[in-house]
Amino acid sequence: MSDRRSSSYALAYWALRALPHLLLLLALLPVWELAVSTGFITSILVPPPSEIIASIWELYVLDGTIYPHFLITLTETVAGFAIGAAVAITLAVCSALSETFKRYVSPYAIVLNVTPGIALTPVVIAWFGYGMGSKVALAAIISFFPIFVNALTGLLQVDRDSEEMFRSLGASDRQAFLKLRVPASLPLVFAGLKIGLTTALIGAVVAEFAQATAGVGVLMNRFSFQLDMGSSIATLLSMTLIGLLLFYAMEFLDDRVVFWRREGRRSVVSRARARRWAAKFGGHESPETEAASSK
Numbered sequence: 001m002s003d004r005r006s007s008s009y010a011l012a013y014w015a016l017r018a019l020p021h022l023l024l025l026l027a028l029l030p031v032w033e034l035a036v037s038t039g040f041i042t043s044i045l046v047p048p049p050s051e052i053i054a055s056i057w058e059l060y061v062l063d064g065t066i067y068p069h070f071l072i073t074l075t076e077t078v079a080g081f082a083i084g085a086a087v088a089i090t091l092a093v094c095s096a097l098s099e100t101f102k103r104y105v106s107p108y109a110i111v112l113n114v115t116p117g118i119a120l121t122p123v124v125i126a127w128f129g130y131g132m133g134s135k136v137a138l139a140a141i142i143s144f145f146p147i148f149v150n151a152l153t154g155l156l157q158v159d160r161d162s163e164e165m166f167r168s169l170g171a172s173d174r175q176a177f178l179k180l181r182v183p184a185s186l187p188l189v190f191a192g193l194k195i196g197l198t199t200a201l202i203g204a205v206v207a208e209f210a211q212a213t214a215g216v217g218v219l220m221n222r223f224s225f226q227l228d229m230g231s232s233i234a235t236l237l238s239m240t241l242i243g244l245l246l247f248y249a250m251e252f253l254d255d256r257v258v259f260w261r262r263e264g265r266r267s268v269v270s271r272a273r274a275r276r277w278a279a280k281f282g283g284h285e286s287p288e289t290e291a292a293s294s295k
Helices: 002-037 049-062 066-097 099-114 117-128 132-156 160-168 173-210 216-225 229-257 263-280 287-294
Strands: none
Touching (some): 002 049, 066 216, 066 229, 117 132, 117 173
């Protein structure tokens, strides 16, 4: 019951935070519509909200044109992000464990980062072809660096007092790495994953702009060439929707994994563990719960 109440409070909190932005948008839309209808803003450049809403209705409800393109771009982004994150975290772990490995890998990672992703697009397409492979590859390349840097920084930032305590208790290098350095690095790792996930979307869409037969980027190019700006902006909002879905999915995972950073989530996990402990040991509380209740 208390967990459900905490979730209700969280939803109410986010609803209250979103309310001012929603009210501002509702106040802006009539002004925008009036500015276009009176000719103050050229409709060819900026379509009225009514046209954008009609295009959204057509793309999502009447024709359903957006769904296959939406799914293709989402698949390219997630696949590229998964590959980039796997490579980045693996190299970050190896660099954290070996100074020699770090000295040889870091310069190449920096060179890859300072090279503009859009400049790599023709080369990536030449290597991987015009299909989904080139989009996944570019998404992986662009998402690699922020994940690598954040993961490596988190693994190298170790609290010396905690490390000395681990050593005094007889912890091995492996135990100190897995039980101390990895958990301590998770906040920075997830920060890098959030950035990498959004940059993976940029890489996939840029590759679609360059050469593709399907995807949200292709659909937006098509509408732009037809000067159908209402549908073009509706497609752009679909890209935003993909980014929001991916970002908040990673935010949800961050909230579940790195739960100790948030007081409310830490309390929920603590109560859940206390219930499991009580069920396992016949109603007796865990030592941590007893200590917390005695304070």
